Amino acid sequence: MKLFTLQRPSCLAYLSIVVLMMLVSSCKTKKDIVYFQNVKDFETIVDTDMFEPKFKVNDIVSIYVSTYNLEATKPFNLVKNTGSTGQEIDYLIDSEGNIDYPVLGKIKLIGLTVEEAKQLIKEKLSKDYLKDPVINIRILNFRITVSGEVNAPGVYSVSGERITILEALGLAGDLTIKGRRDNVLVVRDFAGTKTYTRVDLTSRELFNSPVYYLTQNDFIYVEPNNSAISGASGDSRIGTIISITSFILTTALIFVTRN
Incomplete structure (x- = not known):
């Protein structure tokens, strides 16, 4: 007398659920990575910002x-x-x-x-x-620092008198696929007072931000998105998933063969 019988459909169904969970957890949508998503075709945005950098201490x-x-x-x-x-x-x-x-x-x-x-x-x-x-x-010391999830973090000198946050990110090789685009932080220091401003690169409202034009010694930080954080131990997770999947397949084959 058999205590239980493992049917082929239930094994395959369970395996399918595991694979589906793996795919969903690693999925990225267009909404996560595309810039300026709410800009319409042929839309004109007039730059009314007459920004000019102002001198700071230690310039x-x-x-x-x-x-x-x-x-x-x-x-x-x-x-x-x-x-x-x-x-x-x-x-x-x-x-x-x-x-x-x-x-x-x-x-x-x-x-x-x-x-x-x-x-x-x-x-x-x-x-x-x-x-x-x-x-x-x-x-002479107009420079900006870009850090976090960009391809080439570092300190960059600016030859002109102003630079946009987009140009600065371009100097740093743009964001990696793991960089969070909707919450980029700009830290600005003026006369000992620091301001912290967050911008959303996926929205056209970026162009109206007070930090769209950077000032000398601004610091830009791109934080990691959820996939990057979970991927910190990604190799071990992948190894674990592969081991579990192999175990399920092996077990399923054994029971199917016996039955």
Whole structure:
């Protein structure tokens, strides 16, 4: 007398459920990975953001003054000797937001845009020293950091005066398939105050975000999605699933053969 009988359909049904669970757990939908899903065909989005970066503490600034009288500008374009050539001196914005500029002394730049800083220095020079000076200013340490689930995390220097979050992610090789696209974090520091802003790359509302244009030394973090978190032990899980599946198949074959 047999205590129980395992029928072929029940074994196959059980095995099918296990395989189905494996497929569902590893499945990713289009909604998880496609950017700007709510943008319509031929839709026009007008960029009304006249964003300009503002100077921060610890910014390194290059300032060059020119006029028709080159001799008169020399006191304002100091150079340091580096062998046979001279290199222009850069200026560090100190903890109080100032630079120490030749002749003019302390100039507060923190919170100003490049254009505002140009106008400020031009006014100071025109008042007592130079006629119709032209001021060129550049931020030399404009860089951003991209970390987390991107293909090439790192610190990236920016040659211009502004960069979008999309361009920054492009520099980092874009998000990996395991990166969460709907909750990207941007950490921004200004005068010791940090702000934390999250953006959704799958929505067109990204273009209206205050962090769509990045500022110098912004930090971007792409957190892992659920599949990445569960995949932290993925190899062992896959091995376990394979072992269980093999066991079920072997057991099913044994019982089917006996019956």
